[in-house]
Amino acid sequence: MFYFSPKPKESSGFLMGGITYPEGFENGGKRLIAECPEFSLWEKYDALGEEILEISDSIKNILTKISRGINDADDFDERIKLSTALSHLAGHAQTLPSAKLSLEQFTRLDPWSYGNARLSGELAETLGKQILAVISSTDPKQKAEECVGKFRNALDMLIRENSAQYVFATEHLLIRVAMSQFFSSRIRPSKSSVRAGVERLGVSYRGKNANATWKDKFMKAGLGDLPY
Numbered sequence: 001m002f003y004f005s006p007k008p009k010e011s012s013g014f015l016m017g018g019i020t021y022p023e024g025f026e027n028g029g030k031r032l033i034a035e036c037p038e039f040s041l042w043e044k045y046d047a048l049g050e051e052i053l054e055i056s057d058s059i060k061n062i063l064t065k066i067s068r069g070i071n072d073a074d075d076f077d078e079r080i081k082l083s084t085a086l087s088h089l090a091g092h093a094q095t096l097p098s099a100k101l102s103l104e105q106f107t108r109l110d111p112w113s114y115g116n117a118r119l120s121g122e123l124a125e126t127l128g129k130q131i132l133a134v135i136s137s138t139d140p141k142q143k144a145e146e147c148v149g150k151f152r153n154a155l156d157m158l159i160r161e162n163s164a165q166y167v168f169a170t171e172h173l174l175i176r177v178a179m180s181q182f183f184s185s186r187i188r189p190s191k192s193s194v195r196a197g198v199e200r201l202g203v204s205y206r207g208k209n210a211n212a213t214w215k216d217k218f219m220k221a222g223l224g225d226l227p228y
Contacts (some may be wrong), residue, residue, distance in 0.1 A: 036188035037225065039179060053183045057173060059222040066158035066221075067174045078126075085122035085156040088156070127151075171221035173198045178223055189220060191226045 030052075038059055044050045055063070061080070068083055076101040130147045137143035168176075177197035182190040195214055205213045218224050 034182070034186035036182065038223065039182045041183060041186060053179055053185075055175075055179065055224070062220070062222045063172065063175055065197055066169050067160075069130050069160050079150070079154065079157070082126040082130075083157040084117075085126045087158055088119050088122060090165060092147070132216075170198065170203050170217045173201055173203060173223040174217060177201075178221075178226070180195070189226060191223070191228050194223065194226065 031045065033041040033043055033051065038056055038158065040054045042052045042054065046051060048145040064080055064084070070079075134140050134147050135141045174194055175222065176193045178189045181193060181197065191214075215224075218226065
């Protein structure tokens with residue numbers, strides 16, 4: 001997501017959820033500024049007047065897959081869910097009180113006390129189901145080893161994604177450059193402009209197969225339908 005400078009707001013318009021929005025602001029106080037099949041740009045009706053760039057679900061999955069080094073194995077969705085839940089869990093941990101809880105306080109902690117129902121659902125869907133599979137298995141020790149392996153793989157994905165030494169794949173850069181160009185121009189970017197932007201970052205392919213390589217990279221980035 002990207003954010004631009006605040007804009008003053010007026011209080012005239014229709015009422016939604018107890019808040020009055022001007023005409024054109026819908027979906028919980030958002031106004032569509034520009035869109036194309038890959039991206040959409042929204043303005044939020046709030047004190048900051050944020051502009052938010054959203055990417056399509058297909059490109060979002062590709063970006064997650066690339067940044068976390070996930071291949072096309074059958075359990076792709078499962079690994080995405082688990083690594084995402086762990087990432088959200090780490091972010092949630094930053095919002096907790098800095099003082100450590102005593103064991104007695106911890107065991108009495110209401111799992112909903114911090115109001116993060118989404119996180120609770122994610123953890124139940126991922127870690128919770130893995131734990132259930134362990135304790136209900138006819139070979140719980142073997143199942144536990146499998147569970148630990150999946151947890152380790154999910155952590156490895158997050159380590160890779162957050163590493164200062166992370167080397168961005170060309171597909172990742174293509175998506176980021178396309179996002180930036182759409183955000184600044186409000187116009188669907190072209191393959192030539194996105195490629196030029198990535199080449200300015202130091203990425204290049206030589207030889208007679210260079211154009212074929214770029215075409216393949218655009219397809220893998222989910223940007224194969226961009227105009228030339």
